[in-house]
Amino acid sequence: MSFWDTITGSDLTREWKAFEARAAALPADYQEAWTQIKGNLFAYGDFTGRNLMPILDAALGLLEEASTEGQSVREVLGDDIPGFCAALAGGEGARTFRDRWRQQLNRNVARKLGRLGG
Structure with a gap:
Protein backbone atom coordinates (compact mmCIF):
# COMPACT_ATOMS: atom_id res chain seq x y z
CA MET A 1 0.00 0.00 0.00
CA SER A 2 1.46 3.31 -1.02
CA PHE A 3 1.32 6.55 0.90
CA TRP A 4 -1.02 7.99 -1.73
CA ASP A 5 -3.43 5.06 -1.38
CA THR A 6 -3.46 5.55 2.38
CA ILE A 7 -4.15 9.27 2.13
CA THR A 8 -6.85 9.03 -0.53
CA GLY A 9 -8.43 5.82 0.73
CA SER A 10 -8.29 4.25 -2.73
CA ASP A 11 -6.98 1.04 -1.18
CA LEU A 12 -10.16 0.86 0.88
CA THR A 13 -12.28 1.46 -2.20
CA ARG A 14 -10.61 -1.42 -4.04
CA GLU A 15 -10.98 -3.70 -1.03
CA TRP A 16 -14.62 -2.70 -0.56
CA LYS A 17 -15.41 -3.42 -4.22
CA ALA A 18 -13.78 -6.84 -3.87
CA PHE A 19 -15.95 -7.55 -0.81
CA GLU A 20 -19.10 -6.56 -2.68
CA ALA A 21 -18.15 -8.74 -5.66
CA ARG A 22 -17.62 -11.71 -3.35
CA ALA A 23 -20.92 -11.02 -1.58
CA ALA A 24 -22.79 -10.81 -4.90
CA ALA A 25 -21.83 -14.43 -5.56
CA LEU A 26 -23.58 -15.58 -2.37
CA PRO A 27 -27.18 -16.83 -2.21
CA ALA A 28 -29.83 -14.18 -1.46
CA ASP A 29 -30.24 -15.02 2.24
CA TYR A 30 -26.47 -14.74 2.74
CA GLN A 31 -26.43 -11.42 0.89
CA GLU A 32 -29.09 -10.12 3.29
CA ALA A 33 -27.01 -11.31 6.25
CA TRP A 34 -23.96 -9.56 4.75
CA THR A 35 -25.93 -6.31 4.53
CA GLN A 36 -26.95 -6.62 8.18
CA ILE A 37 -23.39 -7.43 9.25
CA LYS A 38 -22.03 -4.36 7.47
CA GLY A 39 -24.66 -2.14 9.04
CA ASP A 80 -28.85 -12.18 16.98
CA ILE A 81 -26.81 -10.60 14.18
CA PRO A 82 -26.10 -7.40 16.20
CA GLY A 83 -24.77 -9.59 19.02
CA PHE A 84 -22.70 -11.57 16.54
CA CYS A 85 -21.22 -8.33 15.22
CA ALA A 86 -20.47 -7.06 18.73
CA ALA A 87 -18.62 -10.29 19.41
CA LEU A 88 -16.63 -9.89 16.19
CA ALA A 89 -15.72 -6.33 17.09
CA GLY A 90 -14.37 -7.25 20.48
CA GLY A 91 -17.07 -8.77 22.58
CA GLU A 92 -20.24 -7.58 24.20
CA GLY A 93 -19.79 -4.12 25.56
CA ALA A 94 -17.15 -3.28 22.97
CA ARG A 95 -16.69 0.45 22.68
CA THR A 96 -18.20 2.11 19.63
CA PHE A 97 -17.02 5.31 18.00
CA ARG A 98 -19.77 7.14 19.92
CA ASP A 99 -18.32 5.90 23.20
CA ARG A 100 -14.83 7.00 22.20
CA TRP A 101 -16.06 10.44 21.09
CA ARG A 102 -18.07 10.86 24.30
CA GLN A 103 -15.03 9.98 26.39
CA GLN A 104 -12.84 12.40 24.42
CA LEU A 105 -15.41 15.18 24.80
CA ASN A 106 -15.66 14.56 28.55
CA ARG A 107 -11.86 14.69 28.86
CA ASN A 108 -11.69 17.94 26.91
CA VAL A 109 -14.45 19.56 28.96
CA ALA A 110 -12.84 18.43 32.22
CA ARG A 111 -9.50 19.80 31.05
CA LYS A 112 -11.06 23.17 30.14
CA LEU A 113 -12.96 23.36 33.44
CA GLY A 114 -9.78 22.51 35.30
CA ARG A 115 -7.98 25.39 33.61
CA LEU A 116 -10.81 27.82 34.28
CA GLY A 117 -11.32 26.82 37.90
CA GLY A 118 -7.65 26.56 38.84
Whole structure:
Protein backbone atom coordinates (compact mmCIF):
# COMPACT_ATOMS: atom_id res chain seq x y z
CA MET A 1 0.00 0.00 0.00
CA SER A 2 1.46 3.31 -1.02
CA PHE A 3 1.32 6.55 0.90
CA TRP A 4 -1.02 7.99 -1.73
CA ASP A 5 -3.43 5.06 -1.38
CA THR A 6 -3.46 5.55 2.38
CA ILE A 7 -4.15 9.27 2.13
CA THR A 8 -6.85 9.03 -0.53
CA GLY A 9 -8.43 5.82 0.73
CA SER A 10 -8.29 4.25 -2.73
CA ASP A 11 -6.98 1.04 -1.18
CA LEU A 12 -10.16 0.86 0.88
CA THR A 13 -12.28 1.46 -2.20
CA ARG A 14 -10.61 -1.42 -4.04
CA GLU A 15 -10.98 -3.70 -1.03
CA TRP A 16 -14.62 -2.70 -0.56
CA LYS A 17 -15.41 -3.42 -4.22
CA ALA A 18 -13.78 -6.84 -3.87
CA PHE A 19 -15.95 -7.55 -0.81
CA GLU A 20 -19.10 -6.56 -2.68
CA ALA A 21 -18.15 -8.74 -5.66
CA ARG A 22 -17.62 -11.71 -3.35
CA ALA A 23 -20.92 -11.02 -1.58
CA ALA A 24 -22.79 -10.81 -4.90
CA ALA A 25 -21.83 -14.43 -5.56
CA LEU A 26 -23.58 -15.58 -2.37
CA PRO A 27 -27.18 -16.83 -2.21
CA ALA A 28 -29.83 -14.18 -1.46
CA ASP A 29 -30.24 -15.02 2.24
CA TYR A 30 -26.47 -14.74 2.74
CA GLN A 31 -26.43 -11.42 0.89
CA GLU A 32 -29.09 -10.12 3.29
CA ALA A 33 -27.01 -11.31 6.25
CA TRP A 34 -23.96 -9.56 4.75
CA THR A 35 -25.93 -6.31 4.53
CA GLN A 36 -26.95 -6.62 8.18
CA ILE A 37 -23.39 -7.43 9.25
CA LYS A 38 -22.03 -4.36 7.47
CA GLY A 39 -24.66 -2.14 9.04
CA ASN A 40 -24.02 -3.44 12.53
CA LEU A 41 -20.23 -3.34 12.33
CA PHE A 42 -19.96 0.27 11.16
CA ALA A 43 -20.59 1.50 14.70
CA TYR A 44 -17.32 -0.15 15.76
CA GLY A 45 -15.23 1.46 13.05
CA ASP A 46 -12.72 4.23 13.41
CA PHE A 47 -12.91 7.42 11.36
CA THR A 48 -11.81 5.72 8.13
CA GLY A 49 -13.21 2.27 8.77
CA ARG A 50 -9.79 0.79 8.08
CA ASN A 51 -9.88 -1.18 11.34
CA LEU A 52 -13.00 -3.03 10.16
CA MET A 53 -11.54 -4.42 6.95
CA PRO A 54 -10.02 -7.58 8.49
CA ILE A 55 -13.21 -8.17 10.49
CA LEU A 56 -15.40 -7.74 7.40
CA ASP A 57 -13.09 -10.04 5.42
CA ALA A 58 -13.37 -12.74 8.09
CA ALA A 59 -17.17 -12.38 8.31
CA LEU A 60 -17.53 -12.62 4.55
CA GLY A 61 -15.21 -15.63 4.49
CA LEU A 62 -17.39 -17.29 7.12
CA LEU A 63 -20.49 -16.68 5.01
CA GLU A 64 -18.77 -18.01 1.89
CA GLU A 65 -17.60 -21.16 3.65
CA ALA A 66 -21.00 -21.80 5.25
CA SER A 67 -22.72 -21.29 1.91
CA THR A 68 -20.52 -23.85 0.18
CA GLU A 69 -21.16 -26.32 3.01
CA GLY A 70 -24.91 -25.85 2.66
CA GLN A 71 -25.49 -24.42 6.12
CA SER A 72 -28.28 -21.95 6.73
CA VAL A 73 -27.55 -18.39 7.77
CA ARG A 74 -29.30 -19.03 11.07
CA GLU A 75 -27.01 -22.01 11.81
CA VAL A 76 -23.95 -19.85 11.22
CA LEU A 77 -24.92 -16.50 12.75
CA GLY A 78 -27.73 -17.42 15.10
CA ASP A 79 -30.75 -15.20 15.67
CA ASP A 80 -28.85 -12.18 16.98
CA ILE A 81 -26.81 -10.60 14.18
CA PRO A 82 -26.10 -7.40 16.20
CA GLY A 83 -24.77 -9.59 19.02
CA PHE A 84 -22.70 -11.57 16.54
CA CYS A 85 -21.22 -8.33 15.22
CA ALA A 86 -20.47 -7.06 18.73
CA ALA A 87 -18.62 -10.29 19.41
CA LEU A 88 -16.63 -9.89 16.19
CA ALA A 89 -15.72 -6.33 17.09
CA GLY A 90 -14.37 -7.25 20.48
CA GLY A 91 -17.07 -8.77 22.58
CA GLU A 92 -20.24 -7.58 24.20
CA GLY A 93 -19.79 -4.12 25.56
CA ALA A 94 -17.15 -3.28 22.97
CA ARG A 95 -16.69 0.45 22.68
CA THR A 96 -18.20 2.11 19.63
CA PHE A 97 -17.02 5.31 18.00
CA ARG A 98 -19.77 7.14 19.92
CA ASP A 99 -18.32 5.90 23.20
CA ARG A 100 -14.83 7.00 22.20
CA TRP A 101 -16.06 10.44 21.09
CA ARG A 102 -18.07 10.86 24.30
CA GLN A 103 -15.03 9.98 26.39
CA GLN A 104 -12.84 12.40 24.42
CA LEU A 105 -15.41 15.18 24.80
CA ASN A 106 -15.66 14.56 28.55
CA ARG A 107 -11.86 14.69 28.86
CA ASN A 108 -11.69 17.94 26.91
CA VAL A 109 -14.45 19.56 28.96
CA ALA A 110 -12.84 18.43 32.22
CA ARG A 111 -9.50 19.80 31.05
CA LYS A 112 -11.06 23.17 30.14
CA LEU A 113 -12.96 23.36 33.44
CA GLY A 114 -9.78 22.51 35.30
CA ARG A 115 -7.98 25.39 33.61
CA LEU A 116 -10.81 27.82 34.28
CA GLY A 117 -11.32 26.82 37.90
CA GLY A 118 -7.65 26.56 38.84
